[in-house]
Amino acid sequence: MGSDHLLLALQFCFPIRSRLDTKLPKVLKKCFIILLDNPLFCLLSGLFALLLLALSILLLLLAPGPAGILLFLDEALRLRLLKYDWLEANPGANQGRRRPQVPWEALLIEEREKTGSRSLKNLIFPWKD
Template sequence: MFGFFLKKNFCDVWDNLFYLILINVVSVGIIAASYFAVSASVAAGTFLSYPVFVLCCGLLMSVLFAWGANARKIADFNSPKWGIFFAAFKTCFFTGFAFGVLSGALCLVVRVAFSFYLGMYLKDGSLFMVLLAAVLAWFFFIVVMALQWFVPLYFLQEDNTFVKTLKKSFIVYFDNVGFSFLMLLHNLVLLALSVLTFGLIPGLNGITLSCTNACRLRLYKYDWLEEHKDYLEDREKRTSVPWDELLAEDRDALGPRKLGSFLFPWK
């Protein structure tokens, strides 16, 4: 299943590269403006940098969130449209902004707490502080793996609210720990490539598309389990999902994409 996801996601990024670059320009612009805003607030010597950082996270996430509507279209083998992006930005701005503020505040709290625990350890040599720092690090690690499903779930399941999507994100994570970890590694690789391309390819919006593609395919598992209640109630059977059967239609829709079709699409 993961191999097919890698192939489909690469094809989707390549086929929609123009859209991704343009929307990533907006994201890079927000990141650059945020950097100067936070730097200016730090230079002022006040605690203003904390709320400025959180607000910038909210603004950035509102753009990524709006792109989530197009990410769903692309994952469903449709074409993205700017009209969809602007419509989603208008209707989902506060949801994306709230998610960004929550994420930014979480990062700040973890950073401050982690620095405090390590500082206390260096001062007193208390192993208890090391334990608290380790627990905090694991907590943050788990939260990051869970929240990578938030935007995809919100758009793939239209009846979800903010709180409901948050709960489902952790449910999907705890039911797919290994897959979530692989996705985190994959997204870190995409993030490294994004740094090398100045945030343009695949960029943060490309990572959003990656998560949407992965989540869409993974949700096939739950549709199948709903039709096979005996597997749903048996933990050992839950791992016996017939992925070849579930992905057959998507494999046909994607088709046999060869290297030549990427380099010479007109052939």
């Protein structure tokens, strides 16, 4: 296993530790399970984290910075865990298919209700509704 696989797996070490488990062997095991189950997701999130790191360096680590990168990885893991929760609740969805079709629209309804529709003005001045 190359170091690139190791880095792709370990990018979720802190989010898994904060959300799921604190024991290091279990955290590492879950990191590699996520990598093996979602290689494209891990690759794209790793590339985006590198892009955020480059942007952070250009902005002297003021924004988004290390905290922004960790927040991105934590949210990415949280959304990926929605898939696993759905698969756990619907065990019959995996039968007969190599990859079950996850109904992302239905899973993200609650997330969209929480955020609502926001304009740029509302993003900058949230108290002026």
